[in-house]
Amino acid sequence: MQSRLTVGTKRKLSTSRSPSSSRVTCPASDEFSAILSHFYPRHEISNAECDKYIHGIIPRPLSILEAAVSETATARNEISAKHSVIHWFKRDLRTHDNKSLSLASQRAEREGVPLICVFLISEQDYEAHLTSPARVNLEIETVKILKADLEEKLDVPLYVELVGQRKDLPTRIIQLCEKFGARHLFCNIEYEVDELRREALLIRRCADDAGIDFTVVHDACVVQPGELATKQGKQYAVFTPWYKSWLAHIRNNEGEYLHIYEYPSRNHHSAKTKFKDIYVSSVPDAPARKALTNEEKNRLQELWPAGEHEALSRLQRFLDEKSGRYKVERDFPAADCTSLLSPYIACGALSARTIVKSAMERNDGSMDGRCSGIATWTSEIAWREFYKHVLVHCPYICMDKPFKLDYSDLRWEYNSSNFSAWCTGKTGYPLVDAAMRQLRHTGYMHNRCRMIVASFLSKDLLLDWRMGERYFMSQLVDGDFASNNGGWGFASSTGVDPQPYFRVFNPVLQSEKFDPDGVYIKKWVPELQNLYAPAIHFPYERGGGEIARRAGYPRPIVDHQEARKRALARYREALGRY
Incomplete structure (x- = not known):
């Protein structure tokens, strides 16, 4: 699968403002950020403000959501059922052990009305979170299977719609509740900031303006x-x-x-009569900007059946x-x-x-x-x-x-040539290159390799870790903001448990230890298929340089030992330890 990310050019710190954003532009903003700020107009958050989040002085989005639930409880308890109950699918595309879906089914059964399910495809949500085309494809194909399972096995209709503007999504949910005569709406909580804030506002809007009991529940974590x-x-x-x-x-x-939630009950007998149009409705294709070619789609569906x-x-x-x-x-x-x-x-x-x-x-x-x-x-x-x-x-x-605010001002490099070599698997370090090529072809990378390539980008190349975080999200079929951000923070020593003086992976030693015979390297870097250990781990330094050169494999773009010294000096500088 080819990359859809245009590799960045070096950006200098600037106090100018972009017309599409209210933020001060800086090396960490839209060019390299894992979330596009023009969907989230805001000023550049300071370390002092971050510290207020840590100490609860600024309320966390989950606290705001919980307050909305508590303060609307009386109004929501007085709402009576009408013609249906709705479960809103988001990142919970299953019938097995789905807390919100199970609760919605139970409510519909108690009220003697049909259960309807809804899934809204938001192109701007995908863009805002840099969701990869690979993951969008898996998601939509999973929705197709989910729709068939719900309708054929349980008589539960699933309505799927493409929403243009992400800001219109709350209004559209309320409109669908009104269209289907639903006074009870259920969903599972997502923990990203914007989603928590959106649901908090929607709870109040549903209760105060629309007469809808919107119930949100924890489901993503044990x-x-x-x-x-x-x-x-x-x-x-x-x-x-x-x-x-x-x-x-x-x-x-x-x-x-560890209570496993029941499958939804078979739907009320009136569902197929009242909501027959939903049963024959189709699932839209992926938005154009997230669409795969037929070759990419076939390849990924073979690797990751939905x-x-x-x-x-x-x-x-x-x-x-x-x-x-x-x-x-x-x-x-x-x-x-x-x-x-x-x-x-x-x-x-x-x-x-x-x-x-x-x-x-x-x-x-x-x-x-x-x-x-x-x-x-x-x-x-x-x-x-x-x-x-x-x-x-x-x-x-x-x-x-970064989680570790001490490293907010660490001096990163923004070398577009090195970044391009990293993205395309042409760094001259075979294990790094194999991993990056696996990512581009399959949308996936082995976890050990994720740590190695992240360390290489942030420590050997001293490139801003947010560049790597963003690129991963644009490629990964399993892209998840919390896990991706956490992994990049861990590897770059700017996140949880930072240990910059111990966590600088030597890519050659990692290669020798975890791919000793070069099997993984040869699969993804065919230029080196005629090399054997130890040359395959570092061709130009171990007697394989002529073979590598003739095959078109590049020389190392950086010397690891020198890069390590430079990285540790930058981390000491960020902490004021010269």
Whole structure:
């Protein structure tokens, strides 16, 4: 799959304002940001404002949402059902273990009215979040399967519509409630800043102006954000103590946190008569700017078949066939022992609860039972949840700021030539190049390789980590803001648990350790297929230079040892440690 990102040119710090944005432009703004600011007009947030978020002086978006729920409770409780109940699908594209869908079905059954499901495709949402064409395609194909399952198995209609302006989405939801005679609307919460703010406003607008009870529920995490804190009452900044707390919390509340929600009930008999037009409606194609070519679509659909059935099947295959060797082989990209579930988790075709409960059942009823592979895999799943907790507690990371504010002013480079070489897999470091080519072709990259290429961009090239964060989102089939941002913060040492003096990966040593025979490299860098270890890990320095040169493989664009010294000096400078 070809990149749709135009690599950036160097941008100098400027106090000029863009006509499409109310923000001061700077190296971290729209050219390199993972979220496009013209969808979010705002000033450049300061470290002082970020600190106010940390200490709760500025209310966090989730707190604003919770306040809206609490303050409208009386008005919403007085709302009676009319002709239907609506579940609004977002990033929860499944019928199995879907909390909001299950609650909406139960409400419809109690009221004796049909359940209707709605999914709105927002091109501007996709653009604002830099959602890749690969992920958009997976999402829409999953919606098609979901629509068929709901309608054929449960008589529940799914209405899908393309919405032009993202600002019109709340109004459109209310219009659909009025069109279908729904006074009860349900959805699962998304934790990005803009989505939380949108739902908070929509709750009030529904209750105060439209006479609609809009119910939002936590579903994306096993333990919802805000429930875990240090002894000082703060958000954990390091994964390991958070994970121990998370494990203990689930053990002590297993019946609550690992409750699997029922499938929706078969729909009310009147649904097919009252809402027959929905059943025959179609799912729109992907918006033009997110469309794939036929070749790309066929290739990606073969790699990532859509739908929750595929997701559940992959989960069971992993537990049956790969989990036992996961702990030992998970860091080897050629070993094929990872679950390959991340695209399905990202679009919500599989719930975190289902994953954790299935792992427990396979591991003697415990998340840390005798199968160390399953225990290790569970901890990796928990990383996704950890990053969502961080996002909710520190919403400024949605605003181009690093979690670790000490590194806000770190002097990054903006070398467009080096960035282009990194994006296209032509850095002269074979493992880095193999990983970047895998990403461009499949929309996916092995997790160990994600850390290696992120370290290379931010430490060896000293390029602003936000450039890499944005590029990943534009390519990944499993793009998820919290996980992507968290991973880039971790690798660039600007996020949780920053350790710049220890986390500078040597790309050659990483290659020797995790792809010793060069199997992964040869798959994605065919120019080096006639080389063997040790030359394949660093051709021009280990006797393979002539073969590499004739095949058109580039020389290294940077010397790692010199780059490491430069990077550490910049980090010391940012902390005032000259």
